[in-house]
Amino acid sequence: MGSPERDRSMDAVRDEMMSPRPRRGVLAAVEDPARKARSDATAKPECRSCIPSLFRGDVCRGGRRRLSSTSWASSPGRAVLTLKPRARVRPRRERTGMNLQTLVDDLAEDLGRSVVINDAQYRPIVSSAQGEEIDELRARGLLGRATPPRERAYLESIHLSSAKRPQTVNLDRFGARERLAVPIRSRDALLGVLWLITGGLPPLTSSQFRAVDAAVEIAREYLAAAQDEIPGRSTRDMVLRGLLAPDPIVRRDALSTAVRAYGVSRSSATVVRAVAVGHDTSVVQRASLGRAVESLATATFMFMGEIGAALLFLERSHENTRTDDLIAATAARAGVPLRAIGSAYLTGTDIDVRPVAERAVATAAVAELLPDLGTSLRAEDVGPWLLIADVVSDxxxxxxxxxxxxxxxxxxxxxxxxxxxxxxxxxxxxxxxxxxxxxxxxxxxxxxxxxxxxxxxxxxxxxxxxxxxxxxxxxxxxxxxxxxx
Structure with missing residues (x-):
């Protein structure tokens, strides 16, 4: 669990925590031969991150995936989307954050199948690389930037827009594969639908369903912000997320509420744990791991969010000495590499959890850089090393x-x-x-x-x-x- 690169300073380790690198496949567009010769003369390699604009013929904005030098067929049913092995382009993700394109790419990789998110009018917002499971209906929907009228009428007839839970949709009558439609809602408003092809593919596992749930939570944030909606979170979730909010006033109010309503105390009985995961861990895997740790029956964890690539949990009691072992075992079951764990407890003078969380993250960074000290450390045990880590000079x-x-x-x-x-x-x-x-x-x-x-x-x-x-x-x-x- 120590860092494989021993030539990094503490700042470099923290930067790595802030910028996990995704792993993804490559999409290629294969056009019919009659159009290929003409398109090859003008087409340029495109990046997969621009798939929504690609269908409109926009210029690629540069990024992670490269497409073969072909263009998309303009008439319905003329293009076939397949996975084509090519060299991966793996630049370091900038620290500007994650977007919906990254989300569907990560989820598609975790599920081993393609993902599409439509808006409430059944128009595709974003899609992952399309693998061999794609059928004609999906190809036409992506290329036409809308669900065909006949199929849309059917979806409206089964009241998909009012669904509250994931729903299996049989599309045999249209010669298409069965789908799983997962509604993305904000309170009573439908923000979009996440679509997965399930027909002819292995059933989704419990961990994959957890990944889907995590992806829907993340997508809700983006779609709600785009539509000026308030995300449909529970009050508890809003309080926990508020503990790491950018606004210090929001953070202080959130801590006061957590103390009053959720058993948090300003004492060593409440511990913040920073779980630093592998650099290649996708955003969906991180969110899914957060849910899995929070659901452990033998410990009381509350998932607050992330600082960089470190997952932050609030633990109401640290009497269980096996806490870190439980987290490590959960990460192993989820297939998420664990780099280090750092913890720091609250004190009676703390009015804001964020500084405590940052101290826990710094402790995890020390554990990673100096594995001889242990892969799970408490801030109070490594105070001198935290002091040394803050010395930035030649x-x-x-x-x-x-x-x-x-x-x-x-x-x-x-x-x-x-x-x-x-x-x-x-x-x-x-x-x-x-x-x-x-x-x-x-x-x-x-x-x-x-x-x-x-x-x-x-x-x-x-x-x-x-x-x-x-x-x-x-x-x-x-x-x-x-x-x-």
Whole structure:
């Protein structure tokens, strides 16, 4: 669970947490031969992220997926969409956030089938790459940017627009495969419908249904914002999301409500846990894992949201010492790689959960960068490392902070540094130091007597001795980050 790249600074690790990289397939459009020669002369590789505008003939805006150099047939039924293996384009996702295109791409990858989201008028808003399961009805709907009239009339006749729950739709009469229609609603308003082809495909598993539920929750936020609707969340969910809101006033009000109504306390009985997941974890997988952890029967977790790629949970009690093991097991069942877990508890003076959450995220970053400390850490146990992690400067400046520490890390004899660091770690307890170093007391005194003068001076001065100890730990941090070879 430690970071595979040991050459990153803490800021780099945090940046990675803020920008998980998605994994996706590649879409190719295969046109009928009669039109291919003419289209090849002018077509350019397009990116999959622009599929909605692609049907209107807009220029690709650049991004993750590349299409083969063909154009789409303009007449219904003339195009076939298939998956075509090509080299993946995997640029790092910018920290501007996730969009609906990313959502359907991630969900399609998790489900192993294509995904389409329509608006309330049965017009496609966004679609994933279309695999081999595509039928003529979907191809015509995507190319025409609307559900054909006859099929739309049928959907209206079965009152799909008033459905409150996922509904199986039999389309045999139209020569099309069975669909699963999942309504996306905000209170009583239908914002859209998420469509999956189910006919002729393996049944969805419970974890896949959980992924669909998570995707619908995320899509509701985007569609509600686009239509100036209020997302249909429960009061509890709104309070929990408010704990990490951008507005500090909203955060404070949310914490007050959580204390009053949901058993949260401003004390060590309430813990914030930051669960840092793998860089390639999709947004749907993260949301699905959040739901799975929240539903654990043996612990009381409340999912607040995310800071970067870290999932944030509020736990009302941390008496269960197996909490982190439960989270790790849940992540393993969901197929989500777990990088590290950091925790921080509330205090009586906290009026805002966000700083506590950020401290938990920083603790997880320390656990990832320094796996020897453990893959699950508490902020109160690694306070000095959090202090060191906040020092942002050039390692060469170590000679400014502590010339003695600088001399030891560049000394040709590594035993000198080991001896001084062990002595400081154990508060000059000679017996303990000798046992730790496996040396005789006389050998220890000999080593100390032969230290560089700058080190001797520092050991005789309280402030310089403290700076030396901190400087050696800072050097260890920088070495793990790859800044000092």
């Amino acid at each position: 390692p060469n400046r170590l000679q400014w902070y502590s010339p003695a520490a600088y001399a030891l890390i560049h000394d040709a004899d590594p035993l000198r540094r080991q001896t001084i660091e062990t002595l400081l770690d154990h508060a000059h307890q000679i017996k303990v130091v000798c046992e730790e170093l496996h040396i005789h007391r006389t050998t220890l005194y000999y080593r100390l007597e032969n230290m560089p003068q700058v080190v001797k001076d520092a050991m005789d001065d309280g402030m310089k001795r403290s700076a030396l100890h901190l400087g050696l730990k800072l050097a260890s941090y920088w070495e793990n980050a790859g800044h000092i070879q």
